[in-house]
Amino acid sequence: MYQFQCDYTGGCCPEILEKLVQTNPLELPGYCEDSLCAEAESLILKKAGLNKEEADVFWAASGTMANLSLLTTVMAANEAVLAADTAHIHTAEAGAIEFSGHKILTVRSKDGKILPESIERVCSNFEESDQVSRAHVCRPRAVYISFPTELGTIYSLEELKALSGVCKRHRLFLYIDGARLAYGLAASSDVELKELAECADAFYIGGTKCGALFGEAVVIKDRDVRDRFLGVLRMCGGLIAKGRTLGCSFKAFFEDDLYQRLGRSANEKAAKIRTAFEEVGVSFYSESQTNQLFPIVDEKLFNRLSEKIKFKVIRRTQEGQGILRLCTSWSTPDEAVQALVNLIKS
Amino acid sequence: MYQFQCDYTGGCCPEILEKLVQTNPLELPGYCEDSLCAEAESLILKKAGLNKEEADVFWAASGTMANLSLLTTVMAANEAVLAADTAHIHTAEAGAIEFSGHKILTVRSKDGKILPESIERVCSNFEESDQVSRAHVCRPRAVYISFPTELGTIYSLEELKALSGVCKRHRLFLYIDGARLAYGLAASSDVELKELAECADAFYIGGTKCGALFGEAVVIKDRDVRDRFLGVLRMCGGLIAKGRTLGCSFKAFFEDDLYQRLGRSANEKAAKIRTAFEEVGVSFYSESQTNQLFPIVDEKLFNRLSEKIKFKVIRRTQEGQGILRLCTSWSTPDEAVQALVNLIKS
Amino acid sequence: MYQFQCDYTGGCCPEILEKLVQTNPLELPGYCEDSLCAEAESLILKKAGLNKEEADVFWAASGTMANLSLLTTVMAANEAVLAADTAHIHTAEAGAIEFSGHKILTVRSKDGKILPESIERVCSNFEESDQVSRAHVCRPRAVYISFPTELGTIYSLEELKALSGVCKRHRLFLYIDGARLAYGLAASSDVELKELAECADAFYIGGTKCGALFGEAVVIKDRDVRDRFLGVLRMCGGLIAKGRTLGCSFKAFFEDDLYQRLGRSANEKAAKIRTAFEEVGVSFYSESQTNQLFPIVDEKLFNRLSEKIKFKVIRRTQEGQGILRLCTSWSTPDEAVQALVNLIKS
Amino acid sequence: MYQFQCDYTGGCCPEILEKLVQTNPLELPGYCEDSLCAEAESLILKKAGLNKEEADVFWAASGTMANLSLLTTVMAANEAVLAADTAHIHTAEAGAIEFSGHKILTVRSKDGKILPESIERVCSNFEESDQVSRAHVCRPRAVYISFPTELGTIYSLEELKALSGVCKRHRLFLYIDGARLAYGLAASSDVELKELAECADAFYIGGTKCGALFGEAVVIKDRDVRDRFLGVLRMCGGLIAKGRTLGCSFKAFFEDDLYQRLGRSANEKAAKIRTAFEEVGVSFYSESQTNQLFPIVDEKLFNRLSEKIKFKVIRRTQEGQGILRLCTSWSTPDEAVQALVNLIKS
Missing domain, CATH: 3.40.640.10 (Type I PLP-dependent aspartate aminotransferase-like (Major domain))
Structure with missing residues (x-):
């Protein structure tokens, strides 16, 4: 995971x-x-x-x-x-x-x-x-x-x-x-x-x-x-x-400028993930510009993501939709970002 | 110091x-x-x-x-x-x-x-x-x-x-x-x-x-x-x-048993210091058995200690006596203990 | 007043x-x-x-x-x-x-x-x-x-x-x-x-x-x-x-049953006032059944009431409307109720 | 009582x-x-x-x-x-x-x-x-x-x-x-x-x-x-x-000057009681000058007082002595004061 x-x-x-x-x-x-x-x-x-x-x-x-x-x-x-x-x-x-x-x-x-x-x-x-x-x-x-x-x-x-x-x-x-x-x-x-x-x-x-x-x-x-x-x-x-x-x-x-660098690197990882979501037509709960993303995913994507990654569920609708929160940080491996991007696009 | x-x-x-x-x-x-x-x-x-x-x-x-x-x-x-x-x-x-x-x-x-x-x-x-x-x-x-x-x-x-x-x-x-x-x-x-x-x-x-x-x-x-x-x-x-x-x-x-060892080692250092104080006739504010010592020192000893070591002053009397607190810990160097013992006895 | x-x-x-x-x-x-x-x-x-x-x-x-x-x-x-x-x-x-x-x-x-x-x-x-x-x-x-x-x-x-x-x-x-x-x-x-x-x-x-x-x-x-x-x-x-x-x-x-009587008498006074408001087409912020009334009055009525009675203003709109609170109690004189009713209807 | x-x-x-x-x-x-x-x-x-x-x-x-x-x-x-x-x-x-x-x-x-x-x-x-x-x-x-x-x-x-x-x-x-x-x-x-x-x-x-x-x-x-x-x-x-x-x-x-008068009258009542205590050799826990008295009474007097008057017990000693608190106020009847004085002296 x-x-x-x-x-x-x-x-x-x-x-x-x-x-x-x-x-x-x-x-x-x-x-x-x-x-x-x-x-x-x-x-x-x-x-x-x-x-x-x-x-x-x-x-x-x-x-x-x-x-x-x-x-x-x-x-x-x-x-x-x-x-x-x-x-x-x-x-x-x-x-x-x-x-x-x-x-x-x-x-x-x-x-x-x-x-x-x-x-x-x-x-x-x-x-x-x-x-x-x-x-x-x-x-x-x-x-x-x-x-x-x-x-x-x-x-x-x-x-x-x-x-x-x-x-x-x-x-x-x-x-x-x-x-x-x-x-x-x-x-x-x-x-x-x-x-x-x-x-x-x-x-x-x-x-x-x-x-x-x-x-x-x-x-x-x-x-x-x-x-x-x-x-x-x-x-x-x-x-x-x-x-x-x-x-x-x-x-x-x-x-x-370590503090700035750590921030920038996490933001960049988040940006890659955001782009992947956008490419498959997923919209967001908020227009986050930083390391937290709040995609609104349908049940299918929710389930697919659940199998391989850990995230926080902000709220679930009765129709199975979910507002999620995903975070990146200095410690998020590039490999994990890539895996997530693939998962979103698959 | x-x-x-x-x-x-x-x-x-x-x-x-x-x-x-x-x-x-x-x-x-x-x-x-x-x-x-x-x-x-x-x-x-x-x-x-x-x-x-x-x-x-x-x-x-x-x-x-x-x-x-x-x-x-x-x-x-x-x-x-x-x-x-x-x-x-x-x-x-x-x-x-x-x-x-x-x-x-x-x-x-x-x-x-x-x-x-x-x-x-x-x-x-x-x-x-x-x-x-x-x-x-x-x-x-x-x-x-x-x-x-x-x-x-x-x-x-x-x-x-x-x-x-x-x-x-x-x-x-x-x-x-x-x-x-x-x-x-x-x-x-x-x-x-x-x-x-x-x-x-x-x-x-x-x-x-x-x-x-x-x-x-x-x-x-x-x-x-x-x-x-x-x-x-x-x-x-x-x-x-x-x-x-x-x-x-x-x-x-x-x-x-690291926790026990750390405690014992600090207590032993304190014991050496206590013995030194006792040998020169200094009495204590409390019968501490652990890593904190509360010697009651006269003005001369107070001043001598002040020059080389850092301690806490619990209280000073009008006659210049001081009730001190000295602590040892895992990190107290043996050399510091020895120096203090010498200082007391000198 | x-x-x-x-x-x-x-x-x-x-x-x-x-x-x-x-x-x-x-x-x-x-x-x-x-x-x-x-x-x-x-x-x-x-x-x-x-x-x-x-x-x-x-x-x-x-x-x-x-x-x-x-x-x-x-x-x-x-x-x-x-x-x-x-x-x-x-x-x-x-x-x-x-x-x-x-x-x-x-x-x-x-x-x-x-x-x-x-x-x-x-x-x-x-x-x-x-x-x-x-x-x-x-x-x-x-x-x-x-x-x-x-x-x-x-x-x-x-x-x-x-x-x-x-x-x-x-x-x-x-x-x-x-x-x-x-x-x-x-x-x-x-x-x-x-x-x-x-x-x-x-x-x-x-x-x-x-x-x-x-x-x-x-x-x-x-x-x-x-x-x-x-x-x-x-x-x-x-x-x-x-x-x-x-x-x-x-x-x-x-x-x-004094407690009950005091309550009933104040409610009755309030009911008379409510009826008067209703008769002139004033609507209410809440369907109060007790001694507090919350009429929503226009600027004209607001001003007319202000001259003769004291009430609490819950909120005023930009158009001059006001949501008021009027209370009755055991001590409200019948004469005051009648005066207020007349004022509303005038 | x-x-x-x-x-x-x-x-x-x-x-x-x-x-x-x-x-x-x-x-x-x-x-x-x-x-x-x-x-x-x-x-x-x-x-x-x-x-x-x-x-x-x-x-x-x-x-x-x-x-x-x-x-x-x-x-x-x-x-x-x-x-x-x-x-x-x-x-x-x-x-x-x-x-x-x-x-x-x-x-x-x-x-x-x-x-x-x-x-x-x-x-x-x-x-x-x-x-x-x-x-x-x-x-x-x-x-x-x-x-x-x-x-x-x-x-x-x-x-x-x-x-x-x-x-x-x-x-x-x-x-x-x-x-x-x-x-x-x-x-x-x-x-x-x-x-x-x-x-x-x-x-x-x-x-x-x-x-x-x-x-x-x-x-x-x-x-x-x-x-x-x-x-x-x-x-x-x-x-x-x-x-x-x-x-x-x-x-x-x-x-x-009602406030002053009420105070003075209660103090005067207390003074009478204090004098009575003093006359029989009772000493006081504090040198109160106001409407509260703190007599230290022996067991006998303690018991005698207990029968006819209500007071507060501050503390009792093992020998049966008691430190009491007695208060006077505007509402203390003169008759009560007199009864207490008699009781003390009897």
């Missing part, structure tokens, strides 16, 4: 593994106070066009942990985060945000993307209410978006700027979940780390789903959030004693 | 590193559903004298995460956990238990250990109260102990059984934090994994502080808690996508 | 006021352990066809408090409550349920009512998932419905039984918010307190919006929830020291 | 009852937006020497609710409140603060009072730690004191100023729980509402235990907390729909 069910079936990419082996004997201080974390932070800040005055980089054990601890730091009691109804924090993180005491206000999304007017509407409603009416709802405080989205799509720079604008106007904290950022950056024609860093108040650079063993880099610009984040991260159980592992991994990612 | 400030200054032990490299190319399912986790679980259950009917093993990203998610699964609203006033969850986890909505009821401890009568007293008070008086406090639901304790001491089998007995009588869930379990088991003459598993309702086997890159193995016997734990762990952000890393590490720990 | 903006513009109904004055000099124990609470409990249990073995009655300071403390008692970590997207706990309680750490899973509703198949779908999806997929979402644990609903409609006995059935099949706790129960019971042809008590695992009988100064009676059948509720209520700040006030009020409600 | 077990055995004082009856027919807006609340706010602000620019008054359903919602508004994630180990929020509110996600850092107290140096020590420890050490604990954010304390004692103006000073130096929010404020103000020679308002950032004026049916007035000076409090109060279920009841009660309290 070929593995297309997710983008974390492999271990870590060889470049990271090599560095882990290399640095393993070093005796280093704990809790991300080591030189590897410091070097990785410098590299990231530089790529993001930020200096140490303007932002800090923190290290979280998982994506859910990054989201939970960041948003918990940002939101006060009775404050809410706005997110697409397809947002990972709403559909796939087991109620983490609510566990922290906060409501997610879902807004309609298109292809996984929030439109600025959706945010505008919620905020205007709130702002135009009198004091007592406001007290009956949650105060909008933050906006959560994913880059790329859960449906594999990406925001253009213009779209990001529009979101950033509406957030600034309504004093909302804009947070970007970059679980699959490598694929998003590689697919985008106008958004690089710099643009992301300009538009967002905080974002995380995904490690786990982009070729690291585990761990994510959380970049925060807001001064107050930076001051309080480490304590919250610790409180949530997400501060890693041997932070060096994360520092080492992200140093490898950003010392040269 | 020699590093004695904690037991996680090294990377992972070579045996684990080798396995990580070996298994890295494997394509495996995510979220701890892989064969490495399954093998590690089997090995652990076997050593603990348990079968798959009696217990499950789960994998958590960190010790705070293990404590947070386990206790959150166990406790309902308005329920509390009893712990020593020196307990890690009370003094060093940034309010994680309270973040989950629960109160820690601290009880007096001796050398880091809870006495059964302390538990007895809290429970009797509660049980003898009328319904309204009970409603004004938190219902005791769980007991948290550490093995070894935060002061390096260990419970004897008799002590563990006594605690287990009082917990059973009052329907309290007994949970053991084994962040440094390797050192505790290696130091004990009558407690092995089997005994721990008999006395506790759940416990975790520490990886991070005992030689793994990160991660802890949570062993749970209670059926209801087993059924709900994974969802809570995910909600807390502690479920690791590439669980294989943890499976691989713990497989290495328990395939032979 | 005549007051139709809500059903709590008056103080308490005269029958309750009289009893409060009468019982004021009594010296009674605190925290609902008094004879007035005991008597009120007996009366309620009797009307509900329950005995003291089968259920307890508790007293909460407000409706949000009743919902918060009851659902917090019922749900464990990572568990969710299903509710209509129009549910009071979702739209008007400022994130109380999320504050307690739990997610509300909204399901589509019709006229404010949940359909059994909506519950069925969520539960089947969950139950058919494997263990890891389950861990990524919240476990359905309770269902929240309102009687009458937020749109003034009421469930028929058949509908209630169907909901109760699906809840039992999926081991969901069925909880009914009876903030305006007096109006619902008065409007229903086949649901009385007995039927409610048969179908629900817990429900609350609204005081505040039905003629009391404040306070709600929470009826709970489940043994474990009864055992733990008082502590949770206290923890939430909802246990009232002078519970006697609530006991006294609900004794007045249920000593004879 | 005479009732000395608490200060809320009566209904409300006659002056409040009269106003409730008088204002009952008024049709008023809900949620404390009514004229009675506005008038009560003006009266309170005036007595406190504050204007509407400097502070707002809010209305909470209970004391636990006031504490929970105020502190939840003040504290961000990972922040803690310092309190005496005898503090009501620590010993008698069922874990409300922890439920909201926050830790109570208890400090040693004397006669129920916190010493400024205790606060100083906790804050210095925190401030002198490095960033990583800080991340392992909770950040001190607020200080909770009670006036009078849970042991009936009161802070002098000098003591209050010292606490206020240390709080300002360390940017801590000083919050005063005035559940029994009437008794405290009546007993103090130098603290009136003005002084309290000068020293505290927020405080609440107790209604329930001082003669109202229920409800407390929360006075807040901090601008940000004022802006967010109402939403948090609603979220906690503590915003009362018929806030008029609270407005009416506090208007009665502060229209003339």
